[in-house]
Amino acid sequence: MRVKTYFAQQVRPKKLMRVLLNGVATLSMTVLTLLLFSGDARACASCGCTLSSDWENEQLSCTPGLKLDFRWDYLDQDQLRSGTKAISPATASQIPNPQTGTNEEIEKYTVNNYFTMGIDYSTGRDWGVNVQVPWINRNHSTLGTESDGYTAGVEGPDGGQYNSHTSSLGDIKVLGRYQGFLPRHNIGILFGLKLPTGSHTDTGTSTDPAAPGQVPIDPGLQPGTGTTDAIVGAYYTDGLSLNLAYFAQALYQKALDSRDQYKPGEALNLTLGLLYAGFSNFSPLLQLNYRYVVHDEGATADQINTGGTLLYISPGLTVSVSQQIAVYGFVQVPVYQYLNGVQLAPRYTASLGVRYSF
């Protein structure tokens, strides 16, 4: 019995999904950055100020009004990693897990599609609010414990091999911003909550012949964490030259409570971005995203195989299709990963979206 919880008679909690959430969170922050900086960032160099309509979108946060954003994020987690290296499933299956006393559980894949509606409203140049409503579609498969890495585990009822499909509302984020500190409005603070709107009681289908049927899936695989998290942060933008601007952002997220003996680890996200605004209709953007995540906590949490340090590079492009519509795409590629324990990670994540300003 690897995890002594009320899941004991069912498939044991999955452990790898925090990496998924890490990836999604980082990507979300990337896109969120663009949404939050979707107004005039007013990055000034000595010869001119970039109206950074594309951190992204047209004149958003400085112009009162409503904006909508629809985005698709795609992540295919198909690579087992431990520490800074990719490892084979066979190797992973031989790594002991001190929390459970058995070898590591082996996951095959997790394919995720996130469809997120963003609603942004600015009351003026100083204040704004952004709401992110995600719909999560996820397919997952695991071989369980005592696996050779390629075939299902042989541990018996607690082997834990199962498949799951999730398609439901995730956790909604509500973020306020204030950027009225300076006339240029190029420095601001962020504050808000991640709400427990996503289900945290979804089930999967056990493929363990000794224990078939519907089983609860791990907290990390659920569409929602069940917790309310506080989010605080700050951002700054400025110019490097006439058409080149940069921004920096720090965001910290921490769960304020726990649910079913599960509490997601706190996370720090740092973003550095570079924008070229020299083209009339499109803006290339390059970001570096750093994310540090602490282990999950609680009896039902995987405290070994969660958390880590990640660094991504994220090239992107936004195209202004019309005065009101902008389309954007981003790819996020890991350049450094230190993952605690054994975790399943995506080789890249991608995002496509469209934004409409009323």
Added chain:
Amino acid sequence: MKIILIALLFAVTLPVFANAGQVGTSAPDFNLVDVNGKVVTLKQFRGKVVFLDFWAPWCDPCREELPALDALYKKYSNDGLEIIGIDIDSSEKLLTEFLQKVPVTFTILIDKKNVVRRGYSFRTLPTAFIIGKDGVIRYMQMGFGKEFLQMYDKEIDGLLKRQ
């Protein structure tokens, strides 16, 4: 999936190539109020050379540019030059305070809702458009440096001499 993503990224970039530059096109007309509340349109200056400058008081290069434009206006206004400074994205308080410190003799308009800015589609402050007597944009310049003044002078002088 990768192919789909690449195809979609490619597709969204296509409109870029369909959009030509603005020089040589008709300057979009507008209807804005000046700092005294008087309504001003671009159309009313047809037959004149118009130097249209988008700026904001919080923009340091703009603050440097405005006195230089005022000198240009004083030099050519009797020959048919009109300079219009369009303030975008700043509070009225900030604008008033700035103009008290740096008074200018040319027209200052306020584009509170960025309506005119969208029509001219630029991303840098200041951005200047020099419009011929026929209402066609003849010159565009982003940013400001003192070296630009010579170019402005030459461009304006040439356009004023055209019929």
